[in-house]
Amino acid sequence: MTGRRLPHDPCYVYEPGFISEAANAEILAWLAPLHPLWEMRFSTKRPPPQGKQQRPLLRPVYWLGNWQFACLGYYEPPRRVLGVAVQAEPFPAVLGKLVAQIEQRVQQGFPPRVVPRRWHLNTCLVNFHGDRLEEGREVDAARVGEHRDFEPGPVASLSIGERARFQFVRRGARPDAAPVRTQWLEDRSLQIFGGPHWKDDLLHRVQRVDDKARLDLPPSLAGFRTRRVNFTFRYVPDEHVVPYARLPAGARDDVRDYVAELAKTSAFFASALAD
Numbered sequence: 227m228t229g230r231r232l233p234h235d236p237c238y239v240y241e242p243g244f245i246s247e248a249a250n251a252e253i254l255a256w257l258a259p260l261h262p263l264w265e266m267r268f269s270t271k272r273p274p275p276q277g278k279q280q281r282p283l284l285r286p287v288y289w290l291g292n293w294q295f296a297c298l299g300y301y302e303p304p305r306r307v308l309g310v311a312v313q314a315e316p317f318p319a320v321l322g323k324l325v326a327q328i329e330q331r332v333q334q335g336f337p338p339r340v341v342p343r344r345w346h347l348n349t350c351l352v353n354f355h356g357d358r359l360e361e362g363r364e365v366d367a368a369r370v371g372e373h374r375d376f377e378p379g380p381v382a383s384l385s386i387g388e389r390a391r392f393q394f395v396r397r398g399a400r401p402d403a404a405p406v407r408t409q410w411l412e413d414r415s416l417q418i419f420g421g422p423h424w425k426d427d428l429l430h431r432v433q434r435v436d437d438k439a440r441l442d443l444p445p446s447l448a449g450f451r452t453r454r455v456n457f458t459f460r461y462v463p464d465e466h467v468v469p470y471a472r473l474p475a476g477a478r479d480d481v482r483d484y485v486a487e488l489a490k491t492s493a494f495f496a497s498a499l500a501d
């Protein structure tokens with residue numbers, strides 16, 4: 227840390243300690259019985275797209291509100307909006323309360339031009355960052371490559387566990403170009419960013435995650451030790467969120483095994499599968 231004060235930017239918030247100790251304990255208790263999925267990048271029912279190699283995602287994930295399965299392609303308006311955001315479990319109460327505070331902060335503090343009409347945080351990607359256990363060795367998988375979040379409007383992220391070195395880089399910049407902003411995302415922190423500068427001109431990435439306390443966060447996962455959990459909240463227009471039963475037949479085939487896996491421990495997905 228340089229101690230240098232950054233100029234105020236109405237489209238960016240970083241707040242350490244946003245999640246209270248009590249809320250943090252509730253989140254950890256909610257995580258304990260969760261069964262995240264370790265998805266494959268492409269459909270397992272047909273060959274991967276030309277020139278692409280089938281592979282598992284780097285980390286297990288869970289989605290709330292709606293699930294964007296990697297094999298269906300992520301929500302990306304205007305070219306991919308239908309049949310990719312599949313209705314999923316609602317936010318648990320503890321996250322719902324934090325989301326209400328975040329939405330209020332955005333509505334009051336962000337310029338109206340960067341907050342779409344009807345914007346509300348109805349989607350959450352839960353990322354588990356840690357080490358894969360391979361033949362008795364730990365392989366660090368706690369990073370996220372450069373990308374954009376295409377969902378419209380501000381996105382908010384809550385972090386728990388070890389701190390992560392989060393960076394914004396200019397689109398199309400050379401790999402060795404200096405990042406536009408580096409922000410350590412600490413335990414119990416909130417980050418929000420919106421508007422064309424942060425969401426369109428820049429890409430973001432998680433360069434690395436500390437491993438100082440040898441954390442082993444819940445849930446306990448076979449072959450994986452989690453040291454950081456990140457919740458990224460986004461907005462998918464409600465009319466683009468479809469129940470599993472209303473996916474096109476091909477997409478339903480692609481994700482049926484995942485939904486069946488989720489249905490083993492989730493009443494929500496058991497009922498979605500039965501419809």
Ligand SMILES: O=C(O)CCC(=O)C(=O)O
Nearest residue numbers: 351353370375432456458
């Ligand atoms: O883990 C994080 O802090 C960031 C995750 C992320 O970039 C994303 O979910 O789009």
